[in-house]
Amino acid sequence: xxxxxxxxxxxxxxxxxxxxxxxxxxxxxxxxxxxxxxxxxxxxxxxxxxxxxxxxxxxxxxxxxxxxxxxxxxxxxxxxxxxxxxxxxxxxxxxxxxxxxxxxxxxxxxxxxxxxxxxxxxxxxxxxxxxxxxxxxxxxxxxxxxxxxxxxxxxxxxxxxxxxxxxxxxxxxxxxxxxxxxxxxxxxxxxxxxxxxxxxxxxxxxxxxxxxxxxxxxxxxxxxxxxxxxxxxxxxxxxxxxxxxxxxxxxxxxxxxxxxxxxxxxxxxxxxxxxxxxxxxxxxxxxxxxxxxxxxxxxxxxxxxxxxxxxxxxxxxxxxxxxxxxxxxxxxxxxxxxxxxxxxxxxxxxxxxxxx
Numbered sequence: 001x002x003x004x005x006x007x008x009x010x011x012x013x014x015x016x017x018x019x020x021x022x023x024x025x026x027x028x029x030x031x032x033x034x035x036x037x038x039x040x041x042x043x044x045x046x047x048x049x050x051x052x053x054x055x056x057x058x059x060x061x062x063x064x065x066x067x068x069x070x071x072x073x074x075x076x077x078x079x080x081x082x083x084x085x086x087x088x089x090x091x092x093x094x095x096x097x098x099x100x101x102x103x104x105x106x107x108x109x110x111x112x113x114x115x116x117x118x119x120x121x122x123x124x125x126x127x128x129x130x131x132x133x134x135x136x137x138x139x140x141x142x143x144x145x146x147x148x149x150x151x152x153x154x155x156x157x158x159x160x161x162x163x164x165x166x167x168x169x170x171x172x173x174x175x176x177x178x179x180x181x182x183x184x185x186x187x188x189x190x191x192x193x194x195x196x197x198x199x200x201x202x203x204x205x206x207x208x209x210x211x212x213x214x215x216x217x218x219x220x221x222x223x224x225x226x227x228x229x230x231x232x233x234x235x236x237x238x239x240x241x242x243x244x245x246x247x248x249x250x251x252x253x254x255x256x257x258x259x260x261x262x263x264x265x266x267x268x269x270x271x272x273x274x275x276x277x278x279x280x281x282x283x284x285x286x287x288x289x290x291x292x293x294x295x296x297x298x299x300x301x302x303x304x305x306x307x308x309x310x311x312x313x314x315x316x317x318x319x320x321x322x323x324x325x326x327x328x329x330x331x332x333x334x335x336x337x338x339x340x341x342x343x344x345x346x347x348x349x350x351x352x353x354x355x356x
Contacts, residue, residue, distance in 0.1 A: 004063065004206070006263035008280025008343075009273065011056050013259055015283040016320065017049025019290055022124065022317055025026040026294050027306055033238065040237035050127060050243040051195045051252045052259070057131055058199025058201050065142050066203065072139060079135045082341040087128045089138075089339060094121040099296060117178055119187045122291050133189040134196050141197075146204050157197040158249055164190040165246050191244040195252060202256070213257045214264060220257045227251055260271035278324065285327035285340030286320075293322050 024034055034040040035265040095115055115121040119129030144150045169191065174180040182188060188197075200286060202209055213220055231251060267273050279286070297319060305311050331342050 002264075005267065005277075006260060007056060007059065008277040008283075009263045009266065010052065010256070010259045010280070011283040012276040012280035013262070014049045014052040014056065015286050016045040018053070018124070018287060019316065019323070020046040021049065022291060022294060023312070023319060025123075026291075027298065027307055027315060028312065030307050034240070035307070037237055039239065039309055039312060041232070041235060044235045044237070044240060045231065047241070047243045047245075048248065048251060048255050050246050051192070052256065053127065053283075054130070054134075054192050054195035055199040055252065055256060057204065058134065058196040059203045061134070061138050061261060062142060062200045062203035063206070070139070070142060077141070079132075079241075081337055083128065083131060083135070086340055087125070087132065087337045088116065090128075091116050091119075091125055092155065093126065095294070097292065098122070101295065114181075115177060118182055118185060120185075124291050126185065127287070130185045130189060130192060133187075137189065137196075141200065144204075145202065146327060150201060150204060153206040154194075154201050156193040160190060161192070161194040161249060162246055164193075165244060169244075186242060186244050190303040194249045198253060198256070209257075210260055213260045217261045217264075220254065220261060224254050224258045227254055267315075279320075281343050282324055282331075282340075285330065285342060286323040287341055289326050289330075290319060290323045292323040293319050293326070312338055 018176050020042055024039045024046075026040050028036060034043055095112060098121065117124065119126035141153065144153050169188075170184050172180075172183055174183065227250070231247070234247065266276065297315065303311075304316060327340055330336050330339055333339065336342065
């Protein structure tokens with residue numbers, strides 16, 4: 001598969017935003033409210049990170065099929081190794097940790113299988129379940145041709161996404177309780193359909209989109225500033241919203257464009273680019289492990305961390321640093337790919353690539 005230098009850096013920004021969401025929510029959230037207004041704004045702005053993850057996930061799936069024939073058997077085997085097995089392992093681990101900390105999400109007596117079926121063993125695992133759903137959908141959509149078929153699919157996907165968020169989510173009922181909970185949760189793919197189709201479009205129009213964005217970057221920066229102001233104005237820190245909202249379907253395409261521009265600026269700063277690339281290459285592993293590290297961090301004795309906003313910066317640095325180090329150590333273990341998905345070494349960016 002062709003190596004795209006900007007993708008790890010875009011993923012790095014996305015995972016750093018996701019860390020901000022969970023650190024502010026788990027360390028500085030009191031009774032469902034982040035009492036420090038600055039951290040509440042950080043939490044809400046960072047909600048752009050998860051949709052970008054969805055876009056890049058679809059981009060990577062699609063780009064892997066552009067130069068070679070799609071092999072369903074290989075695809076299923078590869079995804080089983082890279083996503084399904086890690087999902088089962090980490091779900092099991094978080095169930096154990098929740099039991100040890102006596103802090104389960106569901107009432108005592110809830111069947112354990114529900115944690116696996118609903119992605120609910122921890123607050124972030126729903127996204128892995130979401131990716132698995134896209135794997136199931138992908139064999140049916142990867143053949144969409146550039147031009148009218150692909151653009152039409154993106155438009156239809158976005159319309160379905162909007163309709164679902166506005167009318168469907170929370171109102172669809174099934175007789176099966178587990179199915180009903182799943183379909184009305186944020187893990188259901190209809191909440192994210194627009195972002196996945198955007199990722200497919202970006203993969204198939206990669207050169208065209210990058211050329212347009214970089215040629216007209218001043219206009220994208222202006223639009224980005226306007227949308228950022230709109231985002232800030234709409235934030236209500238007393239009613240925090242999640243990543244699945246209709247406004248993100250407008251914000252995300254332009255945020256993606258700004259990240260393309262961002263890469264174009266930082267690629268000449270070798271140290272910064274390499275650091276972000278490592279974070280991006282480890283991003284899925286960081287996504288899986290960072291909540292565990294936050295749980296451990298909360299238990300540190302004699303340090304006033306929880307609900308103490310003054311500790312945010314150092315807490316963020318510590319969690320990010322230990323997440324990267326943890327994934328690096330895991331990558332050295334036998335069969336590490338069954339624990340965390342990490343790109344092969346040949347895909348890690350190097351100084352010569354950055355200087356071209």
